[in-house]
Amino acid sequence: MTKPTLLIIGAGASGLLAARELTSFYEITILEANDRIGGRIFSLSHESEIIEAGAEFVHGNLPITLTLLKEAGIKPVKISGKMFRHEQEKFSAVTEMTDGWDDLLQKMEEVEKDMTMQELLMKSFSSPRYEALRRQVVKYLAGFDLADVARASVQGTLKEWQAEEQDNYRVRGGYQSLINYFHEKLKAEGVRVNTNTAVQKVRWEPGSVTLTTTTGAAFMASKVLVTVPISMLQFGKTSLQFEPKLPFETEIANDIGFGAVIKLVLKFKTPFWQTNAVFILSDEVFPTWWTQLPSKNPLMTGWVGGPAAAALSHLDDEELVTKGLSSLATLYNIDIAELHQQLEWAKVFNWQKTSYVNGGYSYAMIGTRAAQTSFSTPIEDTIFFAGEALYNGGHPGTVEAAFFTALEAAQHFKKNRGEI
Numbered sequence: 001m002t003k004p005t006l007l008i009i010g011a012g013a014s015g016l017l018a019a020r021e022l023t024s025f026y027e028i029t030i031l032e033a034n035d036r037i038g039g040r041i042f043s044l045s046h047e048s049e050i051i052e053a054g055a056e057f058v059h060g061n062l063p064i065t066l067t068l069l070k071e072a073g074i075k076p077v078k079i080s081g082k083m084f085r086h087e088q089e090k091f092s093a094v095t096e097m098t099d100g101w102d103d104l105l106q107k108m109e110e111v112e113k114d115m116t117m118q119e120l121l122m123k124s125f126s127s128p129r130y131e132a133l134r135r136q137v138v139k140y141l142a143g144f145d146l147a148d149v150a151r152a153s154v155q156g157t158l159k160e161w162q163a164e165e166q167d168n169y170r171v172r173g174g175y176q177s178l179i180n181y182f183h184e185k186l187k188a189e190g191v192r193v194n195t196n197t198a199v200q201k202v203r204w205e206p207g208s209v210t211l212t213t214t215t216g217a218a219f220m221a222s223k224v225l226v227t228v229p230i231s232m233l234q235f236g237k238t239s240l241q242f243e244p245k246l247p248f249e250t251e252i253a254n255d256i257g258f259g260a261v262i263k264l265v266l267k268f269k270t271p272f273w274q275t276n277a278v279f280i281l282s283d284e285v286f287p288t289w290w291t292q293l294p295s296k297n298p299l300m301t302g303w304v305g306g307p308a309a310a311a312l313s314h315l316d317d318e319e320l321v322t323k324g325l326s327s328l329a330t331l332y333n334i335d336i337a338e339l340h341q342q343l344e345w346a347k348v349f350n351w352q353k354t355s356y357v358n359g360g361y362s363y364a365m366i367g368t369r370a371a372q373t374s375f376s377t378p379i380e381d382t383i384f385f386a387g388e389a390l391y392n393g394g395h396p397g398t399v400e401a402a403f404f405t406a407l408e409a410a411q412h413f414k415k416n417r418g419e420i
């Protein structure tokens with residue numbers, strides 16, 4: 001019996017895993033706008049190093065990611081080392097959260113009608129004695145969640161903070177090795193992945209879709225799974241038009257937060273930082289840094305997220321490297337000219353400028369849950385959505401989140417085929 005046809009838009013973690021789950025039931029073609037697969041997973045080899053331009057860590061003992069890594073025979077490497085905070089010109093090891101953090105979690109738990117984190121801080125933590133706490137929350141939301149304190153939801157943030165785990169891992173050989181594993185499997189199953197194929201229009205009726213690309217090519221199938229980043233459906237800059245329109249306003253995509261991020265990878269001749277440091281937090285322009293521990297490679301990764309990253313996004317790579325070096329020069333009290341001399345090479349990943357992604361990852365705002373529900377509900381058994389931004393669990397904005405939504409979408413397809 002011939003299999004029904006399915007088109008998947010996007011060859012990131014969610015699109016590839018969904019395809020892997022559905023190859024037995026559908027004849028699948030994947031359409032990817034960029035010239036490579038992996039989306040926000042992008043591991044590059046440079047000299048003898050693997051550099052992660054996008055996803056780098058497995059943030060905890062995350063069941064789907066770790067199971068898939070095991071299946072692919074790829075080892076996660078546990079990260080060890082200390083976290084340091086730089087304040088008032090001094091480094092100190094971070095052993096506990098700022099004073100008042102437990103009170104904050106308590107108040108967050110008590111919130112019945114969702115509000116923004118900023119509203120909660122103003123309502124319950126406005127006194128001068130909480131000044132350090134307020135600063136910490138703003139930095140943490142921006143650095144980790146890429147979120148704006150004025151837009152981040154209390155209930156969404158709480159769900160994530162409560163799920164946070166201590167253990168972090170890197171993926172040996174880079175996250176891309178997992179993507180390559182999927183790709184090999186898919187090729188063996190006859191799935192075609194067409195890169196440089198940007199879908200512009202989705203014309204549909206129940207049981208049939210025709211996708212038109214920016215070059216005018218047309219692809220037809222009985223169903224489509226859309227896995228583009230939510231940024232591609234936001235603020236009228238949508239790269240995809242649906243004809244007829246979806247049964248809900250696509251503007252609800254704007255209710256899902258999508259933060260900015262810039263990552264810098266700097267290779268120095270010799271390390272000048274604490275030998276046991278893994279993460280370094282500060283108030284500099286590039287506030288967060290990490291080393292390669294347990295590897296002793298003299299690489300430093302700089303990270304700025306959220307509104308501050310959005311404000312720097314227009315700078316060119318050279319200007320961003322200078323900002324990064326001057327952050328490190330201040331932190332380690334080294335002359336910037338000397339740091340320049342120490343620098344062997346620099347790589348800049350300004351995700352706002354990456355076509356068909358245009359940002360980092362999602363975070364929860366007040367209307368996010370409702371928007372996720374609309375997008376996650378199959379439309380006439382013909383249009384389906386997946387991707388990290390539709391995930392409603394404790395690990396938003398991650399590869400795990402993308403995988404979770406792919407499995408969820410695959411369940412819908414299987415249900416509709418009567419397979420489960």
Ligand SMILES: Cc1cc2nc3c(=O)[nH]c(=O)nc-3n(C[C@H](O)[C@H](O)[C@H](O)COP(=O)(O)OP(=O)(O)OC[C@H]3O[C@@H](n4cnc5c(N)ncnc54)[C@H](O)[C@@H]3O)c2cc1C
Nearest residue numbers: 010012013014033039040054055056057199387388398399
């Ligand atoms: C800098 C950075 C660091 C990160 N760090 C981590 C980390 O340490 N750990 C972690 O777990 N997660 C991390 N993440 C998040 C993680 O990378 C993502 O959540 C995950 O990879 C998203 O997968 P996805 O399939 O939902 O989307 P994507 O990977 O974005 O895949 C969607 C694909 O759709 C394509 N596309 C878009 N529009 C079209 C179109 N019109 N036609 C065809 N194709 C289209 C895109 O090119 C893209 O390839 C990071 C992300 C970034 C940017």
